[in-house]
Amino acid sequence: MTEKLNMILGGAQGSGLETTIQILSTAFASSGNGFLADREYFSNIKGRHSYAHAKISAEDIPRSIDSKIGLLGCMDAETLFTHFEDLVDGGYLIYDTSTEDKTQDSIKSIEDPLRERLEERFNEIGIDGTISSLVEYLKEEKNVEVIELDYPSILEDIQKEFDISSSQASRYVSSILIGAVTGLMGLEKEQVDKGIERKFEGKEKIAKQNIFLVEKVNEMVREEHGSPLKLEGAKLDEDELLMVNGNEIIGMGKITGGMRFQSYYPITPAADESFFIEQHASFEDEGSVLVFQTEDELAAITSCIGAALTGTRSATATSGPGFALMVEGLGWAGINEVPIVITYYQRGGPSTGQPTRGSQDDLMNVLYSSHGNFPRIVLVSGDHEEAFDDAVKAFNLAEKYQTPVIHLMDKFLANIVKTIPVPEIEGKKIDRGKLFDRKDYKRFADGPISERGFLGSEVMWYTGSEHDAEGNVSEDPENRIRMHEKRMKKLKIAGEEMDDRAIYFGPEEAENLIVGWGSVKGAILDAIDEMKEDFGYLHFRCFSPFPAKKVSSILEKSEVVIAVEHSYSPRVSEVVSLKTGYQIEKEVVKFTGRPIYRDELIDSLVNIIEGSDREVLKHGP
Amino acid sequence: MTEKLNMILGGAQGSGLETTIQILSTAFASSGNGFLADREYFSNIKGRHSYAHAKISAEDIPRSIDSKIGLLGCMDAETLFTHFEDLVDGGYLIYDTSTEDKTQDSIKSIEDPLRERLEERFNEIGIDGTISSLVEYLKEEKNVEVIELDYPSILEDIQKEFDISSSQASRYVSSILIGAVTGLMGLEKEQVDKGIERKFEGKEKIAKQNIFLVEKVNEMVREEHGSPLKLEGAKLDEDELLMVNGNEIIGMGKITGGMRFQSYYPITPAADESFFIEQHASFEDEGSVLVFQTEDELAAITSCIGAALTGTRSATATSGPGFALMVEGLGWAGINEVPIVITYYQRGGPSTGQPTRGSQDDLMNVLYSSHGNFPRIVLVSGDHEEAFDDAVKAFNLAEKYQTPVIHLMDKFLANIVKTIPVPEIEGKKIDRGKLFDRKDYKRFADGPISERGFLGSEVMWYTGSEHDAEGNVSEDPENRIRMHEKRMKKLKIAGEEMDDRAIYFGPEEAENLIVGWGSVKGAILDAIDEMKEDFGYLHFRCFSPFPAKKVSSILEKSEVVIAVEHSYSPRVSEVVSLKTGYQIEKEVVKFTGRPIYRDELIDSLVNIIEGSDREVLKHGP
Amino acid sequence: MARDYGTENWIDWCPGCGNFGIVSSVYRAFSELEVEPENTVVVSGIGCSGKMPHFIDVNGVHTLHGRAIPFATGIKMADPKLKVVVNGGDGDLLGIGAGHFVALGRRNLDVLVMMHDNRVYGLTKGQASPTLPRDTKTKALNTPSIQDAVEPLALALTSGYTHVARSFAMDSDHLKESIKDGMEHEGAAFLNILQPCVTYNDIHTSEYFNERIDKLEDWDPEDIDPTEAMDRSRIDEEIPIGLFYRDTETPTFEERIAEQLPSYQEKAPAEQDIEKNGKTILDQETFRSKFKGNLIRKEK
Amino acid sequence: MARDYGTENWIDWCPGCGNFGIVSSVYRAFSELEVEPENTVVVSGIGCSGKMPHFIDVNGVHTLHGRAIPFATGIKMADPKLKVVVNGGDGDLLGIGAGHFVALGRRNLDVLVMMHDNRVYGLTKGQASPTLPRDTKTKALNTPSIQDAVEPLALALTSGYTHVARSFAMDSDHLKESIKDGMEHEGAAFLNILQPCVTYNDIHTSEYFNERIDKLEDWDPEDIDPTEAMDRSRIDEEIPIGLFYRDTETPTFEERIAEQLPSYQEKAPAEQDIEKNGKTILDQETFRSKFKGNLIRKEK
Numbered sequence A, B: 001m002t003e004k005l006n007m008i009l010g011g012a013q014g015s016g017l018e019t020t021i022q023i024l025s026t027a028f029a030s031s032g033n034g035f036l037a038d039r040e041y042f043s044n045i046k047g048r049h050s051y052a053h054a055k056i057s058a059e060d061i062p063r064s065i066d067s068k069i070g071l072l073g074c075m076d077a078e079t080l081f082t083h084f085e086d087l088v089d090g091g092y093l094i095y096d097t098s099t100e101d102k103t104q105d106s107i108k109s110i111e112d113p114l115r116e117r118l119e120e121r122f123n124e125i126g127i128d129g130t131i132s133s134l135v136e137y138l139k140e141e142k143n144v145e146v147i148e149l150d151y152p153s154i155l156e157d158i159q160k161e162f163d164i165s166s167s168q169a170s171r172y173v174s175s176i177l178i179g180a181v182t183g184l185m186g187l188e189k190e191q192v193d194k195g196i197e198r199k200f201e202g203k204e205k206i207a208k209q210n211i212f213l214v215e216k217v218n219e220m221v222r223e224e225h226g227s228p229l230k231l232e233g234a235k236l237d238e239d240e241l242l243m244v245n246g247n248e249i250i251g252m253g254k255i256t257g258g259m260r261f262q263s264y265y266p267i268t269p270a271a272d273e274s275f276f277i278e279q280h281a282s283f284e285d286e287g288s289v290l291v292f293q294t295e296d297e298l299a300a301i302t303s304c305i306g307a308a309l310t311g312t313r314s315a316t317a318t319s320g321p322g323f324a325l326m327v328e329g330l331g332w333a334g335i336n337e338v339p340i341v342i343t344y345y346q347r348g349g350p351s352t353g354q355p356t357r358g359s360q361d362d363l364m365n366v367l368y369s370s371h372g373n374f375p376r377i378v379l380v381s382g383d384h385e386e387a388f389d390d391a392v393k394a395f396n397l398a399e400k401y402q403t404p405v406i407h408l409m410d411k412f413l414a415n416i417v418k419t420i421p422v423p424e425i426e427g428k429k430i431d432r433g434k435l436f437d438r439k440d441y442k443r444f445a446d447g448p449i450s451e452r453g454f455l456g457s458e459v460m461w462y463t464g465s466e467h468d469a470e471g472n473v474s475e476d477p478e479n480r481i482r483m484h485e486k487r488m489k490k491l492k493i494a495g496e497e498m499d500d501r502a503i504y505f506g507p508e509e510a511e512n513l514i515v516g517w518g519s520v521k522g523a524i525l526d527a528i529d530e531m532k533e534d535f536g537y538l539h540f541r542c543f544s545p546f547p548a549k550k551v552s553s554i555l556e557k558s559e560v561v562i563a564v565e566h567s568y569s570p571r572v573s574e575v576v577s578l579k580t581g582y583q584i585e586k587e588v589v590k591f592t593g594r595p596i597y598r599d600e601l602i603d604s605l606v607n608i609i610e611g612s613d614r615e616v617l618k619h620g621p
Numbered sequence C, D: 001m002a003r004d005y006g007t008e009n010w011i012d013w014c015p016g017c018g019n020f021g022i023v024s025s026v027y028r029a030f031s032e033l034e035v036e037p038e039n040t041v042v043v044s045g046i047g048c049s050g051k052m053p054h055f056i057d058v059n060g061v062h063t064l065h066g067r068a069i070p071f072a073t074g075i076k077m078a079d080p081k082l083k084v085v086v087n088g089g090d091g092d093l094l095g096i097g098a099g100h101f102v103a104l105g106r107r108n109l110d111v112l113v114m115m116h117d118n119r120v121y122g123l124t125k126g127q128a129s130p131t132l133p134r135d136t137k138t139k140a141l142n143t144p145s146i147q148d149a150v151e152p153l154a155l156a157l158t159s160g161y162t163h164v165a166r167s168f169a170m171d172s173d174h175l176k177e178s179i180k181d182g183m184e185h186e187g188a189a190f191l192n193i194l195q196p197c198v199t200y201n202d203i204h205t206s207e208y209f210n211e212r213i214d215k216l217e218d219w220d221p222e223d224i225d226p227t228e229a230m231d232r233s234r235i236d237e238e239i240p241i242g243l244f245y246r247d248t249e250t251p252t253f254e255e256r257i258a259e260q261l262p263s264y265q266e267k268a269p270a271e272q273d274i275e276k277n278g279k280t281i282l283d284q285e286t287f288r289s290k291f292k293g294n295l296i297r298k299e300k
């Protein structure tokens, strides 16, 4: 019996893996376990290898995953080829015995470089490269316990049992995996059934058939292997948890924060957020959120600004390629002091890059894109809980300082499914800032922060050109100085309020300081929890305004400072140097687009302490 | 007799001022004087106040202008209202006596803030605000010598002389100014006539009439005032000079550098460059430059990239708002290693901002816009001579390193008309980099710098997604690391070659060091020439790759370091801090969009030495 | 007493510019319709035409080159009680902004688009605009234009605009009426305004248009096929002006939204309260029930 | 021996996807036309359709979402000897790329645009594309689409394309011939290809199209007015496929350029030498005479 389990479940994109994860995660959570799963997939709709890499914990809500896994569940042969090396010694493997003669040659979806690496590796370990040879190797050399199931014959059984077609039955492979996993982990039948019923709400027949199949496999597995992976009694306090991915939690935050207009143009990994909001758009008689699919991102940002001018809390969501088309609109919002929120999910760049993989390489892009100078607020969130708070806060800041806010997220956060406590809603502050309140209104009078009027209340003017207090174009040099200073001062004022958004975790004075932001938070906190050395972590939740004083004082205290980031060369080091002059000299980076695993991070930090300046993390297929 | 003269000639946009400047500058230059004129105008086609602020020098080619002028030539009353305070004690004023009863109230084009300032000032000096009261004040209090001409009656004369209509005659106001200026300055008739004939080539009648008018006014002025502003014998060596603005010199550089495709979408202050190139597109049988007006800047950059893929040296030219739409294409060129050149003329931002005014606020924008990370080369030029060299060099670097090059210019350089020596052409190096040369071609093989093939030579693939050596999409993590490192290494290699692009001017070890780039160069060099204090100037000609070693070593030597820039807060200080950790603590900035004048810069530097940390320059209407 | 809708700003178009005709027809139309300044928004792009809002005493939003339509779309969607008029140049709407122009037609949002069609890029000094016919060399061009002109009315009809008209800047009455018609239409209305640019377009001058203009007569713009309207509106020897097409059947975007979000009609985004005493209006229970799909109860 | 034009890359479209039909018709068309791989360029946007170039053994340029046309434009203008084909999705060409789509028509550049019209955004998981009819709710939508569909052929005709056709991904012969026709046409050609998306479009399926498709017969696409072609091409109960319009009179963009730059035909940009021995080909004298307008001689 253990307290935590890392597992990978894999299969071809579109073959039911998503269902497996949803049902299993529900089952884990409803039995009181914490759950976190990263999702990896190609830029492909069907056929390429995809997987969920999860951690289940009986004692807490996981913050990171390990590269080494205790359980590998394969829907197909490619999963085994791709992940066999990730299994810990003594781990568990679930696979389809009918694939035992398969070699990688027959699997077209495998990319060449992996193919070559496998070839080499099979030579090294001296196997012929069939699935069966691989399984044999794992058993012999890695003490892996193998759950051997003949998927086709199990499916044939159910086909007969319910008199369904073979093509329909083939969609039940996911339930074989569910049965095997829940068997090994000793989950209670009700909890699993719950998950299935929930998933197939309204489709009772399908639910029934799946339940039947899961139970059958579950029993088969228990009979032969028992439940060796049963987690020690779940200790989570909450009676109720939210199971959300990052897109969803942001959607919830935006709705809670009073957003009533969201424009978007579809793009990975942002589009699911808008889809989720649209699903929850209506408040019955109370109103609704208008979700607007535009013709492109130029229209997404500009329609968002238009909506904001009417006093509606408005936002848009995108990733790098879409943001590129929003830059001009961003500047317009800047000079016109329009409160809008751009939720930006980073993915691998440059250009189309790695559209379904994660990255943190866009920090300088959001801080400096656009010509001229204007205040912009850049919030960054490190996990789902922070993301919820920031999604609400973003609107408050946007309206208080009358300026665009970019909320920087990433693909990892967007897609990671996690159990979190239900957020406190009722206390959530809504601050609409200084509002219009008089005759003879001038939109840009009395800075730095002017009274904000809404189109539809009084007459006002806006223009992207430099303008006077009334919003009419002015080229006068003294007016220019006045208005430019007015705008820039707002960032200074915001900076005074927001100096707390650099957060230090760790002992009073740590010898080694890790600096990071965004989705690396979990792995870093877990790593420093485990490491014997004296480590602290400086976590940014905001880069503009930059909490320079606090950051400088923290940086000074440590001897070794290490930036950890998903980028080629840490952007956080660039910003810190730019703002404080402090040059962070060590770095752990990952730019394969795969998540940073707790264990590989620990290894790299050990190397850093031993003298390395730069560690490039590589794990994850 | 003096050696240098600062003058302002002003009039309503579209009323012939341009002609005046062209003719006068030709006359000055052909008489062996150096000439430099900044052009200031509104975002307006006709009617608003516009002016040329020129320096003419008998001993050298001017590098900057002074805020205080020796001569003010007015085409209209607004010019006098706008510039009267700029005249030095004892300066010269040319104006139209028929406007003497005018007050500012009758001039609708004056903007409110100026109107208020004038009102206040008139109260202060106790005049009634008519042109005549103002002239009186200048005579009495400022010892200004006034050249009083009754423009309408002069025009009536010519109307009669040549029997032309009054509306036609009204277009000859420019020649009144030319006559008066050349009279005061004692220019020879032939030189002035030359300028006129050149300007009106093919329109002999008009030329003749203008010559007549100029001569007439010239004589009137000489009779009454002599030629008190005659410059001391011209000392310039060159028999021949180029009279060019920045747009033109870049056009010449691009053509010399072998550019054969230029796409653009019209925008101030870049469009004139494309227009100029189009005028000079044809090389008779030798070929031609294709200048392509696109539907927007998205198409400008992407068609430019397309053309570059065929092996054609290709460029586009724009300013901030246009560049905003090029960011996505820039990233594509980055990941696909496409040699393109973007000539970027900065103007006042943010957004539409000050479309006809100058700025240097876009440095971080060009360095960091676009998601992900890829090498980009950013060249910056400080004057017309540098601009020519850089325009050629940009293509060599783009092709050598197979990466986009941004050539950062600004509105001042674009519009400043200047005499420069004819550039040496024949030595101009053309380096096309490593070219394709074998069977079984793979576009991205053997990095960091691969052999470059052209579409039309062998089969190859390009994609904005991460790709393998063949250019096909690949999501493999190891391939990702390989290709990402391949690209980033190119910048490192380029950095080694380009470490000389930070240039130091001044004494061996100056106590005070000015740091700058771009169009501030001239004013800075002129200022430090004049100041008694010990000043050096560190001039950047490239920001990416960043010449960090050289810069650090120069910075270390000085006690006081001062950034001088056209921006709200110096971008050069941001880059220097980011790249070296050195924090420049003093700054002289100007963000009114008007040029930095030599004399106001000197004053501000004096303040800095006396302890000020930040000087905001304000001169110039 | 009727307002005059002028502002104190100096109008800095070139003397004789056709835009003067347009703005004064707007004054007259607004005056006759008695539009409410605070509930009317003039949205413009960038160009000489883009300066319009500063000269009209209603809300003005002077946006980005090419983006007036999506700005206007956001404004109108969020607050449908506002009357929204777009003023754009031919370059603005059919060059850089062509994609949005098409998209607005597909939505039939209740916005009037007035295109200042001078066939050049005025504010950037006279380059060819998308409506300049091929082989035409206006004053500021090095060589005649080699791109074909787009037909604005055909494009509007193809895109789904439900009210498609042409008028002339110098025919103040015709233009004023056309503006009023367009504003009164419910749905996406397009009004192409032939506008002399005295500075850069030395070919399509007032005289040029005056000689060719042919006012629509005996033409019923309703119940016809868009292609019929297209044929009728085509410019040949003569330049027909008037209302070519009107469709009052196709539902507006606002109606389509309301069908899916019934509260939209009463509580458009701009009309909703989102806070009570500085707190979110959501309470814990509503949150739980709204997102019940994500809630998981621990099973004992 | 005819090439097969396939590549070694695994084709990762969903099993049954209409794109398979398209790529195999391309193979057949290229094979019959014997196109030269190194002188042919397939330019694509982003989407499922955007993957095309990687599966075809000629030059491939997989560009940005919406920008395939301007990329192709630069390629073709700089090196007119290349045969250039654009493959784009309906979202790619008529949503985000609509402005470029219109601009290409105005130029009549010799490029064939093949639109993979599946009426959804495939690669981003099934959102409505600009060709999805209003009130249609395909699988992945929360609610039926409220935007009207744009008519691709009408838009092409309005924009000036000189060859406008429709075909069907599952009719391999018809499609192959349509592609050949389009490639052989000199000028901007548009081929709208009805393409089933088996994963996200559960309404416009193969069966749906099969039941409705109606091949053009007795139709002469030449010497007609674009609006006639528009009327004929409109989708009602039946979906007509075939070549609706062809115009061989309008000069191509290449011809228009050559008229202004006579050397263009022989020495297109890509064909010009720009250096001799590592030096510019300009000499001092040519420079002086080329820019004599800026040269000023000192008068003694």
Ligand SMILES: Cc1ncc(C[n+]2csc(CCOP(=O)(O)OP(=O)(O)O)c2C)c(N)n1
Residues within 6 Å of the ligand: B265, B266, B267, B268, B297, B321, B322, B325, B352, C046, C047, C048, C049, C050, C064, C065, C088, C089, C090, C091, C092, C093, C116, C118, C120, C121, C122, C123, C124, C129
């Ligand atoms: C993104 C961008 N590109 C270019 C410009 C420069 N620009 C200003 S106005 C204009 C064209 C104006 O032409 P049109 O839309 O026809 O308006 P007009 O001036 O003729 O009324 C252009 C290209 C800009 N402001 N923004």
Ligand SMILES: Cc1ncc(C[n+]2csc(CCOP(=O)(O)OP(=O)(O)O)c2C)c(N)n1
Residues within 6 Å of the ligand: A265, A266, A267, A268, A297, A321, A322, A325, A352, D046, D047, D048, D049, D050, D064, D065, D088, D089, D090, D091, D092, D093, D116, D118, D120, D121, D122, D123, D124, D129
């Ligand atoms: C600027 C930008 N915005 C959004 C995306 C995301 N994106 C990728 S493919 C696609 C749409 C694909 O639809 P379509 O063009 O119809 O092609 P299909 O996949 O249906 O073939 C979108 C929106 C992107 N790549 N770039």
Ligand code: SF4
Residues within 6 Å of the ligand: B045, B046, C012, C013, C014, C016, C017, C018, C019, C048, C049, C118, C122, C123, C196, C197, C198, C199, C200
């Ligand atoms: S340039 Fe043309 S459109 Fe612009 S203001 Fe002048 S006349 Fe009018």
Ligand code: SF4
Residues within 6 Å of the ligand: A045, A046, D012, D013, D014, D016, D017, D018, D019, D048, D049, D118, D122, D123, D196, D197, D198, D199, D200
């Ligand atoms: S999602 Fe649709 S278009 Fe894309 S590959 Fe699958 S079936 Fe084809």
Ligand SMILES: [Mg+2]
Residues within 6 Å of the ligand: C047, C089, C090, C091, C116, C117, C118, C119, C120, C121, C122, C129
């Ligand atoms: Mg125009």
Ligand SMILES: [Mg+2]
Residues within 6 Å of the ligand: D047, D089, D090, D091, D116, D117, D118, D119, D120, D121, D122, D129
């Ligand atoms: Mg599609």
